[in-house]
Amino acid sequence: MLLDIQTFLANDRFVLSWFNGSNSVFLDGWMSALTSGFTWVALYASLFYLVVKNNETMRQIALVVGCALACVAFADIMADVIVKPLVERWRPSNDPIFKYDVAVVDGYRGSSYGFFSAHAANTFSLALFFCLLVRSRVLSVALVLWSLINCYTRMYLGLHYPSDIVCGLLWGSVCAIGVYFFYLRVSRKMFGEDNYVSTQYTSTGYRLCDVDIVVMVLVATVLFTLFRALFIFY
Known part of the structure; x- marks a missing residue:
């Protein structure tokens, strides 16, 4: 059993080496x-705009916003408050044995423990909740890619092992699905159920033009960070 664990840890480190760091100041x-998290404030604001524009009453808006916040809270509390202190698995960047083999950026090594990734759990729980809520293929692809980009950055920066990321994604999925079913139950009880058949709306009643705004904000944010990194690099 010990050998199996050691093999798993060695493989985890090997996979991390594929994603961790580069010789590029620009990519750093x-x-x-x-x-x-501050980078994505505009995205969060656009999601809030989407909810406000496509729900008729304050109670409906409060329910959606509360559920979205619950996804993040459940994901974050489980990762940072419960699991990390219990498991006490070092981040790659802080592992006494391994940390000098890990590329870090500007000396940043994060807090002591990294299992499992709160970034992966938080972003994926929020992304999946809105995928289920809005039912737009374009938005779903955009938000899932957004979460995966965040996951990649954690390995690039040496702050998480791949297994930290995978477990974070799994827990984020559990949070999103659980909260979404709670949302459905409460929403149907309080407001009934509507089915939308229109080329201007998703099946759950969200205007496609408002969905496009969220996607454009996400893309614009990525481009902004890209140009900013290029500007600093040059």
Whole structure:
């Protein structure tokens, strides 16, 4: 059993080496920008706009916003408050044995423990909840890619092993699905159920033009971080 664990850890480190770091100052700057929560404030604002524009009452808006916040809260509390202190698995960047083999950016090594990734759990729980809520293929692809980009940056920066990311994604999925079913139950009880058949709306009643705004904000944010990294690099 010990040998199996050691083999797993060795494989985890090997896979991490494929994603961790580079010799590019430009990529270092870009990954640092993409991993920051502040970078995505405009995206969060656009999602809030989407909810406000496509729900008729304050109670409906409050239910959706509350559920979205619950996804993030459940994901974050489980990762940062419960699992990390219990498991006490070092981040790659802080592992006493391995940390000097890990590429970090600007000396940033994060907090002590990394299992499992709160970034992966938070972003994927929010992304999957809105995928289920809105039912737009374009938005779903955009939000899932957004979450995966965040996951990649954590490995690039040496802050998480691949297994930290995978477990974070799984827990984020559990949070999103659980909260979404709660949302469905409460929403149907309070507001009934509507089915939309229109080329202007998704099947759950969200205007496609408003969905496009969220996607454009996400793309614009990525481009902004890209140009910012290029500007700093040059």
